[in-house]
Amino acid sequence: MQTRREFIEKSSRTAAAIALSGPAASLLAGYVNPKQSPASLPASFHDVAGSRSLRTHARRHGLTFGSAVIIRNVQSDPDYADLVSEQCGIVVPTGELKWIALRPAPDRYDFTLPDFLLSFAQNNHMLMRGHTLCWHQSVPAWIQTEENRPHTRQFFVDHITTVCKHYAGHLHSWDVVNEAILPSDGQPAGLRKSFWYEQIGPDYIELAFRTARAADPDAKLTYNDYGVEYDSEEDAERRRLILELLRNLKKRDVPLGAVGIQSHVKAAQPFTLGEGLANYLESIRQMGLEVYLTELDVNEDDIKDDDPVKRDAIIAQTYTDYLKVALANPAVKLVLTWDISDRFTWLNNGPTHHRKQPNRPQRSLPFDRDFRPKEAFFAIRGSFDRRQIK
Numbered sequence: 001m002q003t004r005r006e007f008i009e010k011s012s013r014t015a016a017a018i019a020l021s022g023p024a025a026s027l028l029a030g031y032v033n034p035k036q037s038p039a040s041l042p043a044s045f046h047d048v049a050g051s052r053s054l055r056t057h058a059r060r061h062g063l064t065f066g067s068a069v070i071i072r073n074v075q076s077d078p079d080y081a082d083l084v085s086e087q088c089g090i091v092v093p094t095g096e097l098k099w100i101a102l103r104p105a106p107d108r109y110d111f112t113l114p115d116f117l118l119s120f121a122q123n124n125h126m127l128m129r130g131h132t133l134c135w136h137q138s139v140p141a142w143i144q145t146e147e148n149r150p151h152t153r154q155f156f157v158d159h160i161t162t163v164c165k166h167y168a169g170h171l172h173s174w175d176v177v178n179e180a181i182l183p184s185d186g187q188p189a190g191l192r193k194s195f196w197y198e199q200i201g202p203d204y205i206e207l208a209f210r211t212a213r214a215a216d217p218d219a220k221l222t223y224n225d226y227g228v229e230y231d232s233e234e235d236a237e238r239r240r241l242i243l244e245l246l247r248n249l250k251k252r253d254v255p256l257g258a259v260g261i262q263s264h265v266k267a268a269q270p271f272t273l274g275e276g277l278a279n280y281l282e283s284i285r286q287m288g289l290e291v292y293l294t295e296l297d298v299n300e301d302d303i304k305d306d307d308p309v310k311r312d313a314i315i316a317q318t319y320t321d322y323l324k325v326a327l328a329n330p331a332v333k334l335v336l337t338w339d340i341s342d343r344f345t346w347l348n349n350g351p352t353h354h355r356k357q358p359n360r361p362q363r364s365l366p367f368d369r370d371f372r373p374k375e376a377f378f379a380i381r382g383s384f385d386r387r388q389i390k
């Protein structure tokens, strides 16, 4: 006798095989055919829900899959809300928990949007993580005034305490400090010359972690950064400095639980992916820390060919290549893409240095602008399936 669950899983596998017969079937095995026509991919995101979702495939291999979202999109578009809740086991707001959004004035916090996301997550059996308590790019104008600047340390402690207490017991993890390393700033230990660093001093990092832990005893406290993925000299130097920072924090018993690797990878990269990243992951694992791939996406601006079919194949292959290395280490527990649909990728809407080709919207994420699964979806799912660790 098969159980109801086995029956549902088996029927949906059969349905998937029917829906993806012909050339698309090969995508299920992780093979990427550059001539693949998008028309042969499933027409709707509902065709890859349930047992076919990224969420379910991730879970079978010791991973939680999820996405960053712009909260207003979840509120305003029911299809998007369905896509997110079908595919994700965890969500994170892209901007709504940063200082500027959350703290419009010294004496005012606005939790409306993140509170909405938390109830959306809970109603749909998803986890939520927090991003971020401290980032050089989200420093409100009011704290930089002559009057307030001398009190930065107190504002900082109050902010982290209030925000962490508000969500205590409800968040899976917090990106406590984001992007603290920038060797070209010329500071000791490669620390970035951010507002927080300049006003509080280099111990702002330790202060942030200790304050967060005092206010929320449960969330995994995470240090998150970028530029550690490739076998380039620049990334190698960043990895070395981040590991040094982590070792120092651990030595001082700072409550650090995980390391975030943003994973903004690039198609058409001159550098290779492999040893550098693998060794970095292993060093973090040996420190007893978890690893989260926090902001995965593929920047495809440097692909010369304009043909979307060819670009999609290269993008999918980039996901496969990256995840092959990243998922090999058992310390990796979470994978989140930075949004899930090309309609909302920050690469089309964000800073201009990510928009080398402003007239060619990027196709960076697993679902296209109309929420149809792309080859990138099957590349990510196939990478989960090939993971040996349970």
Ligand code: XIL
Binding pocket: 094, 095, 178, 262, 295, 346, 350, 351
């Ligand atoms: C980005 C958001 O996606 C944008 O909407 C916003 O304008 C700028 O920030 N690394 C991070 C994220 O840690 O916070 C950034 O998010 C993307 C790069």
